[in-house]
Amino acid sequence: MWQSSKETQRAKRLRAAVTKAETILWSHVRDRRFDGWKFRRQSPVAGAVCDFVCADLKLVVELDGGVHRLRPEQDDLRDARLREAGFTVLRSANEAFLSNPNHLFAAIRRHAASLQTPPPHPSRFAAHLLPRGEKDKGLI
Numbered sequence: 488m489w490q491s492s493k494e495t496q497r498a499k500r501l502r503a504a505v506t507k508a509e510t511i512l513w514s515h516v517r518d519r520r521f522d523g524w525k526f527r528r529q530s531p532v533a534g535a536v537c538d539f540v541c542a543d544l545k546l547v548v549e550l551d552g553g554v555h556r557l558r559p560e561q562d563d564l565r566d567a568r569l570r571e572a573g574f575t576v577l578r579s580a581n582e583a584f585l586s587n588p589n590h591l592f593a594a595i596r597r598h599a600a601s602l603q604t605p606p607p608h609p610s611r612f613a614a615h616l617l618p619r620g621e622k623d624k625g626l627i
Contacts, residue, residue: 506550506552506581507581507585508550508581508584508585509528509538509550511584511585511588512538512539512548512550512584512588512591513526513528513539515588515592516539516541521592521595522596522599524541524543524544524595524599525541525542525543526539526540526541526548527539527540527541527542528540532547532569532572532574533568533569533571533572533574534568535565535568535569537549537569538550540574541595544575544595544598544599544602545573545574545575546574546575546576546577546595546598546599547569547574547575547576547577548576548577548579548591548595549562549576549577549578549579550579550580550581550584551578551579551580551581552580552581562578566578575598577591577594577595577598579591
């Protein structure tokens with residue numbers, strides 16, 4: 488989905504100002520560490536900069552600080568826009584995630600299982616995994 492340079496610049500600023508909860512979650516999901524799924528952080532999607540996005544799962548994970556309690560209507564509108572774009576939004580308060588991160592991890596796994604989609608192979612092309620001698624069979 489096309490994003491404006493304004494949204495891209497905002498995402499870059501947000502990547503530089505992370506919370507403790509975001510740092511911990513990122514350490515678990517970066518580099519396909521979480522069940523092989525590719526996550527991006529502070530990424531523009533559907534006109535919003537989302538904390539964490541897994542495009543393969545069409546999943547947005549938001550870690551909310553105290554400011555979100557002051558503006559639930561804005562979050563509801565944003566979530567509706569993301570749902571219209573085909574994404575599922577999982578929200579967790581920073582405090583709840585820090586006290587029990589496994590709760591959010593389990594919710595992500597449930598979402599992935601509900602799609603019945605296996606994690607993608609990191610190379611996106613698995614022909615190199617065929618047994619020796621079978622790559623060239625039939626290519627005479």
